[in-house]
Amino acid sequence: MSTPTLEQVNAALATVNDPEIKRPITELGMVDRVEIGADGTVSLTVLLTVAGCPLKDTINRDVTAAVSRVAGVTGVDLQLGVMSDEQRSAMRDTLRGGQAQREITFAQPGSLTKVYAIASGKGGVGKSSVTVNLALALAGQGLKVGIVDADIYGHSIPAMLGVADMRPTQVDDLIMPVPTESGVSVISIGMLKPRRDQVVAWRGPMLDRALVQMLADVYWGDLDALVLDLPPGTGDMAISLGQHLPNAEFVVVTTPQEAAAEVAERAGTMASMMHQRVIGVVENMSYLPCPHCEAEGKEHRLEIFGSGGGARVAQTLSQRFGYDVPVLGTIPIDVALREGGDAGAPIVTTAPQSPAGAEFLKIASTISGRGRGLAGMQLGLTPANRF
Numbered sequence: 499m500s501t502p503t504l505e506q507v508n509a510a511l512a513t514v515n516d517p518e519i520k521r522p523i524t525e526l527g528m529v530d531r532v533e534i535g536a537d538g539t540v541s542l543t544v545l546l547t548v549a550g551c552p553l554k555d556t557i558n559r560d561v562t563a564a565v566s567r568v569a570g571v572t573g574v575d576l577q578l579g580v581m582s583d584e585q586r587s588a589m590r591d592t593l594r595g596g597q598a599q600r601e602i603t604f605a606q607p608g609s610l611t612k613v614y615a616i617a618s619g620k621g622g623v624g625k626s627s628v629t630v631n632l633a634l635a636l637a638g639q640g641l642k643v644g645i646v647d648a649d650i651y652g653h654s655i656p657a658m659l660g661v662a663d664m665r666p667t668q669v670d671d672l673i674m675p676v677p678t679e680s681g682v683s684v685i686s687i688g689m690l691k692p693r694r695d696q697v698v699a700w701r702g703p704m705l706d707r708a709l710v711q712m713l714a715d716v717y718w719g720d721l722d723a724l725v726l727d728l729p730p731g732t733g734d735m736a737i738s739l740g741q742h743l744p745n746a747e748f749v750v751v752t753t754p755q756e757a758a759a760e761v762a763e764r765a766g767t768m769a770s771m772m773h774q775r776v777i778g779v780v781e782n783m784s785y786l787p788c789p790h791c792e793a794e795g796k797e798h799r800l801e802i803f804g805s806g807g808g809a810r811v812a813q814t815l816s817q818r819f820g821y822d823v824p825v826l827g828t829i830p831i832d833v834a835l836r837e838g839g840d841a842g843a844p845i846v847t848t849a850p851q852s853p854a855g856a857e858f859l860k861i862a863s864t865i866s867g868r869g870r871g872l873a874g875m876q877l878g879l880t881p882a883n884r885f
């Protein structure tokens with residue numbers, strides 16, 4: 499068999515993406531040296547962005563596999579090095595596209611990324627569970643999805659995705675979102691704290707800075723959808739989001755309970771006050787399928803938290819805003835959903851056919867299939883003066 503050529507090896511390396519940046523390692527200046535021996539062995543050095551890169555094993559495996567597949571390659575001798583400061587700066591410039599200023603690309607007029615903000619009035623109604631499962635369901639449609647966990651009180655998203663202990667890699671002032679097995683990348687306000695157990699006792703300006711950091715200083719690449727988990731209520735984070743991402747579309751999560759519905763209406767109204775559009779309501783913990791009845795082949799729903807909260811929020815917000823705010827779905831209480839959240843294995847991936855899993859998939863296709871409506875959104879038009 500003939501010796502492989504440098505072009506063939508480079509072409510194989512171009513198929514390997516950096517797992518955090520999700521761009522070919524050849525484009526990022528990570529391939530430092532390639533030598534091909536007469537016997538078909540390929541000896542090469544790949545530079546990691548930082549020493550102790552948490553994903554070096556993935557890079558090692560992917561590079562070795564890609565080069566081994568080239569016809570005529572008899573062995574791969576891969577050395578992993580670390581980029582110099584200059585090489586890192588050059589890569590950061592490539593990623594920033596030559597743009598020195600930090601800016602929130604999702605807020606730019608031409609942005610093709612759909613931004614979904616998941617909000618609730620009360621804590622504990624399942625907003626983070628909805629965020630994670632919807633994001634994964636969107637990713638399952640082949641979309642490139644990122645999650646921003648902006649919930650200062652209960653930044654539980656990394657644990658729900660099985661990356662609780664991961665810290666983002668930083669290349670100078672550019673932060674890499676943490677990749678997960680599902681393909682969805684995540685950054686959490688909890689990852690910006692020096693220690694995991696530290697309490698986030700930040701006032702408005704600090705929260706604003708943290709939000710901007712998660713949106714502008716993180717290299718998100720070309721996302722189809724960005725899903726944000728907001729803190730419950732109508733506080734500083736919701737105001738900051740309104741200022742920085744006026745194009746965000748809101749999904750309001752509530753339980754069927756009257757008390758949860760009432761505060762959820764306020765969270766939806768807050769979004770509208772910030773000129774953001776509320777695209778629908780998800781009612782979570784709607785009912786518990788009666789296990790005894792199921793065993794007898796009958797269907798019976800135990801309405802543990804009452805009924806009608808989701809419909810009530812949807813109706814009130816529709817009347818208040820003058821456009822249709824539908825109930826996007828009703829998620830049952832499901833022990834597997836809770837267990838999946840605790841174990842970092844969300845139900846849409848482990849049991850997509852379960853009633854809860856199927857409902858998340860349905861909601862994801864409803865929201866991703868919608869065109870971008872203009873009602874309720876800020877158009878950036880200055881009203882003409884009337885004389």
Ligand SMILES: Nc1ncnc2c1ncn2[C@@H]1O[C@H](COP(=O)(O)OP(=O)(O)OP(=O)(O)O)[C@@H](O)[C@H]1O
Nearest residue numbers: 621622623624625626627652783830831832836839
């Ligand atoms: N439909 C459901 N069935 C069973 N358990 C659920 C369901 N929805 C959420 N849970 C569980 O309820 C708890 C609270 O959910 P979650 O963290 O998603 O709520 P949250 O609204 O984001 O809370 P917070 O705002 O306090 O972070 C979690 O343990 C989660 O696994």
